[in-house]
Amino acid sequence: MNERVATASVTLLDVARAAGVSLATASRALNGSTRRVRPDLRDRVLEAADALQYSANAQAQAMARGHTNLVGLVISDVGDPYFSSIAAGAIRAAEDHQLVVTMACTFGREEREIDYVAALRSQRARAVIVVGSRVHDRGLTDRLGAEVRSFEQSGGRVAFISQRKIAADTIVLENRAGARALAEALCCRGYRRFAILAGRADLLTARDRSAGFREGAARHGVQIAQDDVVHGGFNRDGGYDAMIEVLDRGRDVDCVFAVNDVMALGAMAALRDRGVALPSGMAVAGFDDIVTLRDVTPALTTVRLPLEDLGAWALQLVLEPSTDQPRIRRVRGEVVLRESTPVRP
Amino acid sequence: MNERVATASVTLLDVARAAGVSLATASRALNGSTRRVRPDLRDRVLEAADALQYSANAQAQAMARGHTNLVGLVISDVGDPYFSSIAAGAIRAAEDHQLVVTMACTFGREEREIDYVAALRSQRARAVIVVGSRVHDRGLTDRLGAEVRSFEQSGGRVAFISQRKIAADTIVLENRAGARALAEALCCRGYRRFAILAGRADLLTARDRSAGFREGAARHGVQIAQDDVVHGGFNRDGGYDAMIEVLDRGRDVDCVFAVNDVMALGAMAALRDRGVALPSGMAVAGFDDIVTLRDVTPALTTVRLPLEDLGAWALQLVLEPSTDQPRIRRVRGEVVLRESTPVRP
DNA sequence: CACAGAGGGGAAGGCGCTTTCCTCCGTGCC
DNA sequence: GGCACGGAGGAAAGCGCCTTCCCCTCTGTG
Secondary structure, eight states: OOOSOOOSOOOHHHHHHHHTSOHHHHHHHHHOOSSOOOHHHHHHHHHHHHHTTOOOOHHHHHHHHTOOOEEEEEESOTTSHHHHHHHHHHHHHHHHTTOEEEEEEOTTOTHHHHHHHHHHHHTTOSEEEEESOOBSOHHHHHHHHHHHHHHHHTTOEEEEEEOSOSSSEEEEEOHHHHHHHHHHHHHHTTOOOEEEEEEOTTBHHHHHHHHHHHHHHHHTTOOOOGGGEEEOOSSHHHHHHHHHHHHHHTOOOSEEEESSHHHHHHHHHHHHHTTOOTTTTOEEEOSBOOGGGTTOSSOOBEEEOOHHHHHHHHHHHHHSOOOSSOOEEEEOOEEEOOTTSOOOO | OOOSOOOSOOOHHHHHHHHTSOHHHHHHHHHOOSSOOOHHHHHHHHHHHHHTTOOOOHHHHHHHHTOOOEEEEEESOTTSHHHHHHHHHHHHHHHHTTOEEEEEEOTTOTHHHHHHHHHHHHTTOSEEEEESOOBSOHHHHHHHHHHHHHHHHTTOEEEEEEOSOSSSEEEEEOHHHHHHHHHHHHHHTTOOOEEEEEEOTTBHHHHHHHHHHHHHHHHTTOOOOGGGEEEOOSSHHHHHHHHHHHHHHTOOOSEEEESSHHHHHHHHHHHHHTTOOTTTTOEEEOSBOOGGGTTOSSOOBEEEOOHHHHHHHHHHHHHSOOOSSOOEEEEOOEEEOOTTSOOOO
């Protein structure tokens, strides 16, 4: 079979010559087409390709065909389970459609989203999915919006998983409603003195969750003072630090709401370090329902988001032909009450 | 500025015409070259490109240049923090070198590694990094080896993070030695009756860790019976199920070693579900030191692997010119003793 | 002032593939 | 037997870009 060693690069022409057919026939035999190829020729081409270890140049194909099968995924951080779950869902779905996924991470620097979308346009990606909170920065949003429009004008599709700030198909996470429902549930369990570990002040996701939680509490007559809302990083360390801050301020608190699970984890670590018993000394709630965190003790009360599904849905969205009006799919979180917020005695 | 709306596709020729220069000059102005372009022409080109929202076709560039700036990352599952940490490291490093990373996940089906490497060859990726345990399957390994050779022959670079089974640059994780050291440390803490949650029997990583642990125990005169080694999934649920199995068998065990942290987490959940106190009723140790899990209680004893660094190192490896002899970089894990395995009274 | 040489613009070839368009052959029908 | 028509192979025209090669112009030197 593989008698001949492949040279640096075997081209289709080599295969065609080896099979004694024309370039056109070789191409049709290997990649199919509307045209039919006589079986014996087809076989000869296939054999030649195999013997030469031919591998079509995807770049050249893309150029000749005028389109690629690339889908770009722009996320904040693969290391963060929130994003990696969504990514897993998107990648799984992409594979079902023979699409190649390329991932880019902003690592918290949102302005890079713009660069990445531009890069993806340059790659002539078929679609791009941008995952992550929009930020409270009009200039940034506008520039990203412009880049997105350029991308779409060159024939690509775009979907967001975040807030609806840019005119493109978006999977909107109902952060506000979810946090509101969570707050109400916690009030029902008897909590009254809340603190919020609010994460980055410029992140809309963080703001919405924070605001929603306050609304929910307010419905039960509980006002959360500004002093009980502590900002910081949107990650584990941010949760840890914010929790320490709350403790140091000496506020009278019986339950903290961290605007995401990873922060809640940090908060629990901080409480432990400070010798506060969980959950008796302090109740803790998060948001997202990160799979890896389902086994922490005490089990974390949170708002469940169907993370993997989000990725798959977004992919589905960009695969469907675009509509004149951007489509919006709202996803509601589901409050999951667990041991970290027991019913108050 | 952007008076004109970009058509479906603005080409370099459009830019050149708009700027009143030749294609060659436009190319040189935009991408730089050994040749210099007169400043006024350069500016005109840049302006035209901007006005037209020109975006170079990366495919065409790649074809003309004969190489891409793509790096492929083949991992098992982005959703698994072990892999996503490594991926984060690789992506970070890649960005420093203006490389685009595309990720592919096998989701536990190792034969797909072969397909992905083939796909990456087709993409003319500059390099590919394969992360994950080799499996005990000679046929599979050989086929992957052949594909890797093809990839290298077409000019690409390959690195593995796993066992040294294929002739390519490899970052070898000293699983055996790490597990051995862990076992010894646990013996020193007074444990004598171990069970091993061994994960998938065909995964070399699992096998090595399991074997290493038994060796370490043996050095302290502790033999681990075959009945105390339970196989299963290499993930959280696998750990859970295996732990249940150990309990159901009614073996006399005071410490379980799960061959990775995520499994250990599952095991802890199982113990809790069965009402076994942690760590007093059962000590638990894992392997990897997953960041997200550093905050579980009781804090998990494990073997720390510099996951993010692994990704960065692998990238560095594939960026350096290839040597005639595959390079091997051995990475030793560091035993981290925590509360989940207290000194036995 | 003449000429060599450097600097920089432009035409054109080529990267590997797909896809039209042309051509040839074989078949069926009048 | 002649002609129309369909089926299939092959030549060739791009796809968008980089880069070599050619040539013109401008500068510096003897």
